[in-house]
Amino acid sequence: MAAHEKKWQSLVNRQNIGRREFIGVALCSTVAATQARRRPTPERAGVLTPAFAGASLSLRKRGSTSETSKKSSSSTYHETMETPIVAHYQVVVAGGGPSGLIAALAAARSGAKTLLIERYGFLGGNGTAGLMTCYNGFRNQRSPEKLQTVKGIAAEYIAEIVRLGGIADSDNYARQFQHNVHKGDLPYCVGFDPEAAKVAALNMVKKDGVQLRLHSWVVGPMLDGSKVTGVVVQSKSGRQAIAADIVVDATGDGDIAAQAGAEFMSPAEKGDRMNMSLMYRLGGLPSSIEGSYGGIRIGDRVVKWGPGFGGDGLDVENLTRAEVETRLKLWDDVQMLRSKPGMESVYLMQTATGIGVRETLRILGEYVVTEQDAINGTRFPDVIAISSNPMPSYQGKRFFFNHEGFDIPYRSLVPKKVEGLILTGRCISCEQAPFQSARSMAPAMAIGHASGCAAAMAASAQVPPRRLNVKALQNLLLSQNAELRMVQSDDRRPI
Secondary structure (H helix, E strand, O other): OOHHHHHHHHHHHHHHHHHHOOOOOOOOOHHHHHHHHHOOHHHOOEEOHHHHOOOOOOOOOOOOOOHHHHHHOOOOOOOOOOOEEEEEEEEEEEOOOHHHHHHHHHHHHOOOOEEEEOOOOOOOHHHOOOOOOEEEOOOOOOOOOOOOOOOHHHHHHHHHHHHOOOEOOEOOOOOOOOOOHHHOOOOOEEEEOHHHHHHHHHHHHHHHOOEEEOOOEEEEEEEEOOEEEEEEEEEOOEEEEEEEEEEEEOOOOOHHHHHOOOOEEOOOOOOOOOOEEEEEEEEOOOOOOOOOOOOEEEOOEEEEEEEEEOOOOOOHHHHHHHHHHHHHHHHHHHHHHHOOOOOOOOEEEEEOOOOEOOOOOEEOEOOOEOHHHHHHOOOOOOEEEEEOOOEEEEOOEEEOOOOOOEEEEHHHHOEOOOEOEEEOHHHOOEOHHHHHHHOOHHHHHHHHHHHHHHHHHHHHHOOOHHHOOHHHHHHHHHHOOOOOOOOOOOOOOOO
């Protein structure tokens, strides 16, 4: 681990967890969850009494400097609540972004009774809600790029978008080589229509039998000591608990892992934090303008990168400022564009549902993927995915790999000190440099494929994720057409 990573870990681990967790919550007992599962269906909505009855809840926040926060920081609101356990699943995936979607599909396809929980009324995460309508990282952006590093269920998802006619006409990423997405030969970047992506996700969820719960915010884990035994959700139906044999943290921010007590790394206050940005879509682009117009274009519509904003993506006050300031600036920018001769037909068609957050927490796992691992293209015997996307702001520049991608080891999906939980997406265990690559949506989908398969296997075998047979996991991934630069055999030597 790099020296600056160790410094962050020692300084912020417990302070940050204090900001994110319920202080003083009694832990959910496995007995309570088991009893709830055994009740007949009409009475199955048991009560999570051991977890919350008489508990003292205190939400602490670090780093806020507003007057409101200063005034309220010394007071504590005490709650007593009983939370009904409404269901039990073998695998619960928290977060329906690209990585969580693929994880849920993989878990269900691997035989697990699976629930996918999403806070919005649709799936797709930053690709749809965030209008980041380009799945980047299916292969290296520059030579060497012969190997398509992301295949399997992620490629099937792209094929469904193709079937729906949802592939963009053009994008702003330069290409040295030509690939045909319509024939399954995926290029570095696949631009898409966000509405087609939403429908494609639903079609696949229905096909593979994933149970879906939308409009639900995961607010914390159910715990038995250091073991995650489910999640607590808040929705219009109230506060409910859902028990699970294995939980996949696809929240992006590592919400479940952090609240379960996992140690983590967070960005330095200055320097290497990747900024947030507001994506937007213009309509009415004149036909005289050719090409992508600096974005992802379909007909006379183009999705572009809007105003950026810095600061902490876990601070609600900073997020509020980001939403207000970027939207007001974007409106003025578009009006200025419309005032130019020949651009009168252009209008602001859509903005992202929420500002796009790139970086928050990275959970400390059994292995931390390092900067040198990424730069050198390190290979691991427990490889479960490959990341070939460039590091877009490495030391202030876009860093292109001179290899076809670095391995993501299974150990980076397993948080230290927490059981019953598997990581996926941008919160996996890695330093900031490899994070910049692996957080991209194509490699994140490949990681999700592995997380979902691992969760299903752990649930079926009733073993902790850290004790999973990795060779069997690799075999399962290969049988589902994932790319690991390996052959499916008894020995696991890369070829």
